[in-house]
Amino acid sequence: KEMTPQDIKPEFSEESFREMIKPLLNKEIPSHVWETVHRHKDGSEIPVEVNLQYIDPVNEEPRFVAVVRDITERRNTDAKLRESEQKYRNLIEGSIQGIAIIQDLVLKFANQYLADIFGHESVDGILGKNALELFVAPHDLERIKGYHLARMSGGTAPSQYQFQGTRKDESIIWLEGLATMVEWNGLPAAQVTYIDISERKSLEEQLRHSQKLEAIGRLAGGVAHEFNNMLQIIHGYTGLAMSNIRSPGMATGYLERVNKASERASGLTTQLLAFGRKQKLEIGRASCRERG
Numbered sequence: 209k210e211m212t213p214q215d216i217k218p219e220f221s222e223e224s225f226r227e228m229i230k231p232l233l234n235k236e237i238p239s240h241v242w243e244t245v246h247r248h249k250d251g252s253e254i255p256v257e258v259n260l261q262y263i264d265p266v267n268e269e270p271r272f273v274a275v276v277r278d279i280t281e282r283r284n285t286d287a288k289l290r291e292s293e294q295k296y297r298n299l300i301e302g303s304i305q306g307i308a309i310i311q312d313l314v315l316k317f318a319n320q321y322l323a324d325i326f327g328h329e330s331v332d333g334i335l336g337k338n339a340l341e342l343f344v345a346p347h348d349l350e351r352i353k354g355y356h357l358a359r360m361s362g363g364t365a366p367s368q369y370q371f372q373g374t375r376k377d378e379s380i381i382w383l384e385g386l387a388t389m390v391e392w393n394g395l396p397a398a399q400v401t402y403i404d405i406s407e408r409k410s411l412e413e414q415l416r417h418s419q420k421l422e423a424i425g426r427l428a429g430g431v432a433h434e435f436n437n438m439l440q441i442i443h444g445y446t447g448l449a450m451s452n453i454r455s456p457g458m459a460t461g462y463l464e465r466v467n468k469a470s471e472r473a474s475g476l477t478t479q480l481l482a483f484g485r486k487q488k489l490e491i492g493r494a495s496c497r498e499r500g
Contacts, residue, residue, distance in 0.1 A: 216246040229272065232262040243279065255283045306402035308339060309392050310356065315339040316392055325383075325404050327376035343402075345372040345380055352385075359387060359398060370405065382409040432477040439477065443470045 213220045231237045239261045246256045257277045264270035306322030308315055315338075318331050326343055328334050334342060344352045348371040358365040365387075373383045386401040446467045453460055 217244065218247070229260070229262065232260065232272075235262075246276070255279050306404075308400050308402065309390065309397050310339045310400060311392050311395060311397035313338050313340060313353075313356070315342065316397065322402060325375075325381075325402060326373065327379075343373050343383075345374045348372050355387070356398060359389065360396060373402075382406045436474070436477045439470050439474055443467060443474075446470065 213225065228240065232240060239259055241257065241259045243255065243257050245253045248254055255278075257279050259275040259277075261273050262270065263273055304321060306325045307317075307319045308322055309317035315335055318334060320331055323329070323331050323334060326334075340349060340353050340356065352369070352371050355365040355369060357363075367388065368384065368386050370382065370384050373381050375381060382405045384403045384405050386403070388399050390397055390399045446463050450460060450463045450467070453463075
């Protein structure tokens with residue numbers, strides 16, 4: 209018994225076959241290629257690719273020639289590839305870092321988080337644009353563009369760098385870029401991961417400011433302490449001079465003014481010592497005789 213199309217595809221009808229071969233008989237197309245499912249001898253189904261041609265050789269009867277290829281392995285490979293691509297896409301889209309593919313300075317791919325970092329509603333609004341002009345602040349553009357061009361030409365460029373970027377609302381943010389070379393559609397491209405470090409930069413600036421204030425405080429405290437020692441000497445000797453003047457006169461008035469000035473200066477050193485987080489020192493009269 210000869211095999212018929214119904215043996216390998218029971219739902220296949222003569223009417224559907226005639227409809228399918230019309231373009232071949234009319235020589236509108238040289239061949240008809242499609243994918244379908246055929247039944248194996250053991251009853252199982254297998255995916256196949258069918259290439260059907262109509263041949264009309266000289267001195268021979270015209271006939272149809274079908275080349276059937278089992279594509280089970282290709283289907284399995286395609287399924288695994290799609291699964292892998294979906295996992296990769298889920299990983300990319302779920303990342304809390306902005307990821308971009310830049311080729312010839314043009315943004316070819318971006319995840320949604322990248323759009324969020326720069327204040328754009330969707331990825332569609334930024335794809336196809338000049339990535340560096342879109343993201344990099346004008347004062348950093350030449351430096352970052354130099355890195356990119358050097359990297360693409362095989363030159364030396366840092367793989368990790370910091371720069372200031374521009375959001376859609378023109379506000380400035382700090383970013384860290386991590387760049388590596390990849391292939392995109394068979395051509396070299398740069399894959400760049402962007403991390404928003406604005407908060408970290410703000411904390412670093414606060415720390416530097418605090419350290420500066422602490423250094424100034426230590427300096428002010430040291431100066432105040434030394435000045436306070438000199439004021440004690442002035443204050444002490446002024447008191448001794450006043451106590452040893454037998455008859456009050458013009459000299460006593462001068463010494464009282466010196467004493468009051470030293471007391472006012474003492475108030476200033478007290479403030480400086482407080483700023484320097486040192487112990488508050490009080491200046492007052494003391495009797496040398498009582499101390500022996």
